[in-house]
Structures are given as C-alpha cells and as structure tokens.
Amino acid sequence: MRLAREAAERPSGGLRAETVLTALGQAGLAVGSQIQVLAHTIGARYCVSSATASGLALAVCEFSDEAGAEHGLAYSHRVFDRLIPGRTLLRNRSTVMTLTAGEPNAALLSEARRAVSAFVAL
C-alpha cells in the first residue's frame, strides 16, 4: 500500500530520519518509538513520527531534493499552522523536521531548543 510504496521509494543520499532521531537522542531527548507516517501529506517522499516522553511531537520527513523540501515546508506552514498550534519547522538540506508542543511549557521548550540545535548541526 501507500506506506510500503513510500518506504520502497525512499530517497537516497539525503539526511535520513533515523540519523535525525539518533542525534536527538544523543542530545538528551527521550525519543519514543517511531512510526512511519504518510509522507504524501506534505509532499514528502518518506516520513516518520515520534514523540518524546514529555510530549514533544516529532516528525521527520525526507524529500527528493532541497527544492522539494523547501516547497513541502512552505506547504506545511500554509496548510497546518492555523490548525495545529505550537509547531516549529526546520529544513536541513532535503529533510524537514516538525516539532509540535501541544501545551508549551518550559520543559518542552527546552527540549525543542535542543532538538533544533541537534538538527541544524547535522
């Protein structure tokens, strides 16, 4: 099905979701288990979703190239920002990370800052 197709047609060579989540873990975030989610939702090629123990939602999406990632990031902002408050989106080459803090608090914001630092350093 669509998830399997996206997994099979995953782009090669870019910043991979596993690499991102591993880096977040090394930055001290208690990243929970991961699930593949539909990348098509924001025009990506492959996405995974996870959450930290304190409730910071993470989505990491791989695109075909940097232009595609920029387009997907803009699309996600345009469609979902007003629907899902508390999101932070970042792009590193052809990969987009979305952080969502359901009810922002100091701990979540601290986690988000560490996640951002780890992501941009990759």
Next chain:
Amino acid sequence: MRSLHRYLTAPAMALLVFPLVTGGGSAFASSHREAPFITEMPKVDGTDFYFFRSYETGKSDMVTLIANYLPLQDPYGGPNYFTLDPEALYEIHIDNNGDGKEDLTFQFKFKTSLAGGNGVTLSIGGKTVAVPLFNVGPVSATDTSNLNVTESYTVKLVSGARRSGQSADVTNATTGATVFEKPADNIGTKSFPDYASYAAAHVFPITIPGCATPGRMFVGQRKESFAVNLGTIFDLIDAPAAVVVGGNTAEGRALAPSTIADKNITSLELELPIACIKGTSDVVAGWTTASLHQARVLNPRATFKLPALEAGAWTQVSRLGMPLVNEVVIGLPDKDRFNASEPKDDAQFADYVTNPTLPALIEVLFGAAGVTAPTKFPRTDLVAAFLTGVTGVNANGSTAEMVRLNTALPPTTKGMQSPLGAALCFVNGVLTLSNPGCDPAGFPNGRRPGDDVVDIELRVAMGYLLSATDAPSGQLGFTDAVLQDDSQFDAAFPYLLTPLPGAGT
C-alpha cells in the same frame, strides 16, 4: 523502528487503511452496515441509539430512547419501501442497577398485512386482480383506506432477563389497545399531502406496566438523523486538512455536507417517566438489539404471508449502544461477534478500547504535519468514556458498553445545547463544569440527536481527556467537518424530523 504492525494486524490494516485513504463511502456512519453479517439483513441493522433526558417543554421528568434501524433508505425506494422484519424481535434494554444486564426490556414485534387480507383488487376484464402498489390513492391522518399494505406492532415490557423475565403488554393509554399502527413510509407528496400530520397521528400515549404515569411511543420513518462524511475526512489527496483538524471553530466543523443527508431511517421511540425506569442510582444505561429466529427455511412456493419459515431460539444479530464502537473500534474479526454479544460480557472486547487502532491511523495520515497519537496505554480514558462511564458523572459500576445517562442532570433546551456535549466539561481529563461550552446533558452523558458524536469521539480517541504529555495532539480540533447540532431536530417528541418524500417536495 516502531512498526505500524505494532498497532495493526494485517487484516485490520487492510480493512481500515483502505477505506480511510480512498474514501470508503458509508463505512463510517455510526453503525450503518458496520459488520459483515448485518449487511445481509438491513431490516434488523441498528444504526443509532439515543438516550437523553427529554428536552421538550414540560417533559423534563421523562427520558427519550430512540433506536434507529434499516439504514440508508432512499426515499424513492418503492414499491415495497422499508417495512420492518415481521420475523424479528426488536428490543430496547435498560440496565438500572449497574450490572451490565437488562432490568427492563421493551420488545417490539411487527406485522405486515395486506388490506382486507389479500390486498386491494381491481376488476379487470371481469377478473378480480390484486394491484401491485403500496397504495392506491392519497392517504391522510384521518383516511388510510387507500393503503394496500399496513404495518402494526405490539410491545411488551419484560422485567428481568429478556428471555425469562416477567412480560406484560404495553397498551394504548387512551384506548387500552395492545396493537399499534406504524405509519407507512413517506412515498411522496401525492400519496401523502401532509405526511407530518399523518405521522403525528401515530404518536401514541402508552400505559407502561407497573408505571402510574403514561409515556409516549412512536415507531415510523424519519429523516436520517446521523451526519457524517467519511470520504472528505480521510481522502488525503482531495480533502483539505482543515476537514480533519480544523474543528476548533464552529465554521471549521461545518465545512462539508453529510453524505447521508438524503436518506431516511426507521425509528423506534419511547418517552418514559424517569421515575419508572431508574433504580436506586440516578444513572441508567440503555442499548438496543435485534434478534432473529435461529433457523430460516425458504419457501419454494413463497407467499406474502409465508415467504420463509422461521423458527428456533431468538438469536441476536444486531447490538448498538455507544455510537461508532462496532464501526471503528471493534476489529473486523470480531464485529459479528460483538453484534451477537451482551454488555455484561464486554471484557472480551477490552483490548480494542485499551489499545485502539483509530488514533494510530490518524497519526499515519497526519503525522507528517505533527499529529501524534496518544502514547499512554492502556487507554483508561477510553475505558471510562466507553465502558464504565465517568466517575461522579455517569459511572454505574459496570464495565460494559452501553449509553449511560445520569437522569439527575437537567436537560438543556433546544437552541442551548452544545454539539460537543459533556466532552467540553473536561479539561485535561479533569471534570471542569465551568469550562466554556460544557453541557453536562450531552454525550457521553447519554446521547441526544444533536450531539456531534463523530467530532467528540475523534477528539476523545486522540486523547482529549489525557494530559498533553500523554497526548500531544489531544487538544486539536479533530472533526469530520460535518455539522451535527440541535438545530437539525425538533424541540418535541419524536424529535427526529419528518422523513424525506420519495417524490415531490
């Protein structure tokens, strides 16, 4: 890597993901055609069950129970239209002592007859020939002589176990009759120039055995009361995201039309004095079932009166309490078993509630944008919502899927009801009656026709009752974008609207 298969077994995934991502028609329609076997028996397919403190002026000491059957009726569906099954037993159950077993059961049995025994006839070329149509002229509240087919029914109240308890007739409080007429379906405006008045003549005052105060009863066709649009929710390609997560505004909850707005339904409705149905607790629970005889032998020489011979023990084939449970909670392998089961035995289905699949599917669809399913298991919040009731509100001691109503909570009048019902009485799982929009008289404290149960259940499934830590997306405005509210219903019994006509306007 956490695999999707941690959430979904392969068959369940095939069932659920396919309709979700392709737009699965009517699959997400409360309980319309929700299990494989019941699709073969639409006349006994229970679709929605409502149970609420009556909000008609002057009736606040009553409760109303509505059991809808026979889904997706196209109003033009003649010439036989939508009679109920004369070989079925339709039941509305009440548990008033919190053990998950029925204490009171209203049993409805129907009979379909031809006018005069053999139907209306015409003399054609010297021969007397029966006509093929449902009616042969206009029908009104005062003149039903043109009906070729009539339906009647009897109702018994069983106290105790439904198959072995003490049974007594429900009677017409005015005439003492035990047989009630069911109005014919709304064939069209030529056959029924004033269907509303015709149907209203079939609202009967009833004497309930053991109850000093009379109630009221109506059985007949109504306009479909449920509203939903599955395809728009889950069609990732064509549907704007706002359709799923844009429901934190009234406008966002009304973006799409109901796909079943052009259908009718058949309703069994009771208005009963609270004092006559409640036990020692104010919390009373209800559900509806339909049963058929265990054996059916087709008559090779079928007649109107005997198309088949049915015999044997009553066998339950449909069950409905809380909306959408068998639709989107119970897995495909167990849907038929759920329909045959009783609330007292619901422990067998507990995994579907404590470890639900629907939130995982929503995460699959919208996780790329930041939507995350709750991470806390077992989902005790869902157990409270679906199986036990909420402590201090409508819990009654049992763990069983039923519609629980705290009859001590006053009704909210039409026009003042919140479509999100009592769900908004909770903030992060804590009962907060001061929360804006809180309406304790609504779902899941009972269920009123105007309660938007799709939106409520989507939100609860995604963790509305949990903390943000356990449910990062729990406060998002999940919605099917189809409006359901009290403006779509009457302010008085039988509440559901006059059915759509098969022809004319």
